[in-house]
Amino acid sequence: MIKYKRILIKLSGESLADTNGYGFSSEMLMHYANEIKNAHEQGVEIAVVLGGGNIFRGIKSKNINIDKTDGDYMGMLATVINSKALQSVLKNVGVDAELVCALEIEGICRKTNHIVVEKILKQNKVCIIAGGTGNPFFTTDSAAALRAIEMKADILLKGTRVDAVYSADPEKVPNATPFETLTFDEVIDKELKIMDMTAFTLCRENNMPIVVFNIHKEGNIQKIITGEKCGTIIN
Ligand code: UDP
Numbered sequence: 001m002i003k004y005k006r007i008l009i010k011l012s013g014e015s016l017a018d019t020n021g022y023g024f025s026s027e028m029l030m031h032y033a034n035e036i037k038n039a040h041e042q043g044v045e046i047a048v049v050l051g052g053g054n055i056f057r058g059i060k061s062k063n064i065n066i067d068k069t070d071g072d073y074m075g076m077l078a079t080v081i082n083s084k085a086l087q088s089v090l091k092n093v094g095v096d097a098e099l100v101c102a103l104e105i106e107g108i109c110r111k112t113n114h115i116v117v118e119k120i121l122k123q124n125k126v127c128i129i130a131g132g133t134g135n136p137f138f139t140t141d142s143a144a145a146l147r148a149i150e151m152k153a154d155i156l157l158k159g160t161r162v163d164a165v166y167s168a169d170p171e172k173v174p175n176a177t178p179f180e181t182l183t184f185d186e187v188i189d190k191e192l193k194i195m196d197m198t199a200f201t202l203c204r205e206n207n208m209p210i211v212v213f214n215i216h217k218e219g220n221i222q223k224i225i226t227g228e229k230c231g232t233i234i235n
Pocket of ligand 1: 011012013014050051052053054056057058059071072073074075076078131132133134135136137138139140141142143
């Protein structure tokens with residue numbers, strides 16, 4: 001039984017990087033594509049927002065004498081490169097995906113808005129939404145929250161490299177404990193870091209549930225869409 005019929009999956013760009021921390025790991029791209037394919041084959045309507053961290057983050061701009069605003073646009077363009085890569089690999093595994101973007105890039109993709117996204121989903125295609133929010137000083141987590149709300153997704157899936165939201169950073173604190181569920185208020189009270197504050201507030205104010213899960217483990221998206229226990233649900 002499918003529990004969530006319309007989902008938005010946010011995947012970080014960083015996880016796509018090769019062993020040098022840059023560019024693409026073909027294994028990871030294929031893994032993302034197969035996880036998406038599996039959910040899509042079960043009739044779930046899927047939009048995907050990818051980060052750009054494997055290519056460029058605005059925060060790096062000051063180190064190389066680039067204005068932060070320009071750096072943020074470079075970061076947004078990085079998400080377009082990642083999105084194009086995912087679209088291509090999805091095609092290679094037999095999934096029809098359309099790329100739309102917050103920035104106008106003629107010849108590459110259509111400009112996104114909720115009507116365009118709706119049409120793409122209704123055509124049984126995966127919709128990859130690139131370019132973040134289209135504005136500097138935001139993140140792709142904020143873009144994911146915004147797009148999930150716009151498309152009336154049942155839930156926002158935030159893929160991470162850890163299994164859940166923990167009481168402390170599990171990569172630093174060995175006895176950190178995972179949460180199965182949390183309310184939005186609990187996240188604030190416990191000062192847990194799920195997403196940046198803008199993204200989190202958007203979800204909170206619009207009652208958009210979030211599931212934080214490990215994207216590196218095969219079958220996790222399948223578990224989530226069927227309502228099996230996986231990661232941490234915030235609602
Ligand atoms: N970015 C931006 N506006 C947005 C989304 C992203 O300016 O709406 C820029 C920002 O510089 C960010 C970069 O794009 O650092 C890449 O996105 P992000 O850091 O969220 O990628 P991830 O960490 O998920 O790979």
